[in-house]
Amino acid sequence: MKLTLVATCMFGLEKILGEEIDALGLTRLDTMDGRVTFSGTEADIPRANIALRCAERVFVHLGAFPARSFAELFDGVRTLPWEDWVGRSDAFPVKGHSIKSGLTSVPDCQSIVKKAVVERLKDKYGISWFEETGVKYQIEFFLFKDVAHLMIDTSGVALHKRGYRPEAGAAPLRETLAAALVYTARPREDILFWDPFCGSGTIAIEAAMMVSGRAPGLGRSFAGEAFANIPKTLWEDARAEAQGRIRTDCKFEVYASDIDEDILDVTYENALRAGVEEYLNIFQADARTIKKEDRRGTVVCNPPYGERMGEREEIDRLYQQLGGSFKALYPWQIYVLTSSDRFDRLYGQRADKVKRLYNGMLPCYLYQYFKPAEARAEKGRTAKEIFDRKPDRRPDGRHVGGRTSNQGAGQRGDRPYPPKKKF
Numbered sequence: 001m002k003l004t005l006v007a008t009c010m011f012g013l014e015k016i017l018g019e020e021i022d023a024l025g026l027t028r029l030d031t032m033d034g035r036v037t038f039s040g041t042e043a044d045i046p047r048a049n050i051a052l053r054c055a056e057r058v059f060v061h062l063g064a065f066p067a068r069s070f071a072e073l074f075d076g077v078r079t080l081p082w083e084d085w086v087g088r089s090d091a092f093p094v095k096g097h098s099i100k101s102g103l104t105s106v107p108d109c110q111s112i113v114k115k116a117v118v119e120r121l122k123d124k125y126g127i128s129w130f131e132e133t134g135v136k137y138q139i140e141f142f143l144f145k146d147v148a149h150l151m152i153d154t155s156g157v158a159l160h161k162r163g164y165r166p167e168a169g170a171a172p173l174r175e176t177l178a179a180a181l182v183y184t185a186r187p188r189e190d191i192l193f194w195d196p197f198c199g200s201g202t203i204a205i206e207a208a209m210m211v212s213g214r215a216p217g218l219g220r221s222f223a224g225e226a227f228a229n230i231p232k233t234l235w236e237d238a239r240a241e242a243q244g245r246i247r248t249d250c251k252f253e254v255y256a257s258d259i260d261e262d263i264l265d266v267t268y269e270n271a272l273r274a275g276v277e278e279y280l281n282i283f284q285a286d287a288r289t290i291k292k293e294d295r296r297g298t299v300v301c302n303p304p305y306g307e308r309m310g311e312r313e314e315i316d317r318l319y320q321q322l323g324g325s326f327k328a329l330y331p332w333q334i335y336v337l338t339s340s341d342r343f344d345r346l347y348g349q350r351a352d353k354v355k356r357l358y359n360g361m362l363p364c365y366l367y368q369y370f371k372p373a374e375a376r377a378e379k380g381r382t383a384k385e386i387f388d389r390k391p392d393r394r395p396d397g398r399h400v401g402g403r404t405s406n407q408g409a410g411q412r413g414d415r416p417y418p419p420k421k422k423f
Helices: 014-023 044-051 070-078 106-125 175-185 202-212 232-244 263-274 309-327 343-347
Strands: 003-008 027-032 035-040 057-066 094-099 139-144 147-153 192-195 254-258 280-284 297-301 333-338 353-359 362-369
Touching: 003 044, 014 027, 014 035, 014 175, 035 044, 044 057, 044 232, 057 070, 070 106, 070 147, 094 106, 106 139, 175 202, 175 297, 175 333, 175 353, 175 362, 192 202, 202 254, 202 263, 202 280, 202 297, 254 263, 263 280, 309 333, 309 343, 333 343, 343 362
Parallel strands: 094 139, 192 254, 192 297, 254 280, 297 333
Antiparallel strands: 003 035, 003 057, 027 035, 057 147, 139 147, 333 362, 353 362
């Protein structure tokens, strides 16, 4: 059956997500903030869930229609073929959100959508009461500029939860955003990849998974596996396809270092769960004192941000120190993600490119340094000088503050991190 599918993502990742969809041989239909619509079949639902690195969820799109009133919303929902998916005993909870639409009350919209689906299924099944004890089909509506989009979630738990990181820390970097950073840096097997603020290892692990061809969804399950009209054989075939893309001859090398030696146990255990521990060299080091090796390299990192005044002053000094130490790494390429719109100036080097991204609801900037140092102006710019100062795009329009991190600075240790366990 020909289906319309929707992959959602964090703001700023639409282009990368679209390229991932292209790589699966699927056809894009539309792109807007936070989502890419594409065509596919039932077999492409497992393929997309298992393979997409930057998607948050994959939905089946049942239909779209004008919804300027509750009556229009009810009538539009009732015309959709819910019985093609939802059985007479299945559960079908409703959630959603509204942006730039006249129907602003999400609870009221939830109630209307639920009633309309019930009325449709009453007519189709000839029953008046639904126990909802069977398979869960999460219905999601998306109201945008008075047009309602109705979808069914096939992912269940959000796709950024790969399953390898049960301990994420106080201010975690989402796996999907980490994958986007890696994708932007274009890692290669013959180039050393280094995250000197590795924390629990998310960026390093996503890099190893990407270069070795390991799909992000191989270690987890999905809501769609219980759907009656997605045969289990399609999930088995998609997993076999993903397994076949894993490279067993990969020689990629990743350095994952951090000043906090205690976190490195977590880094190793996460890498082990992800199946990529063989590619990671994990060790304690001060990011301000790392030295360039006699080889090509790329640094991708997410240093601490700081929120309160005292912390901001400490973080400002750290960024200034990184500007001095990282300068000695050139011609290595440097990619730094931070919420600071002053990083360029503190770092003392003008970035070759700055991209605005979001880690969940937190606005961030990816500062990219890939040109020779001598070709780059010494004085940096703030992000305020680069971007229009229009309000940041957020799903609900709320103001979002900065991030706090406990990562600090210290002296480098030169011993490689010893594996604690082998399973």
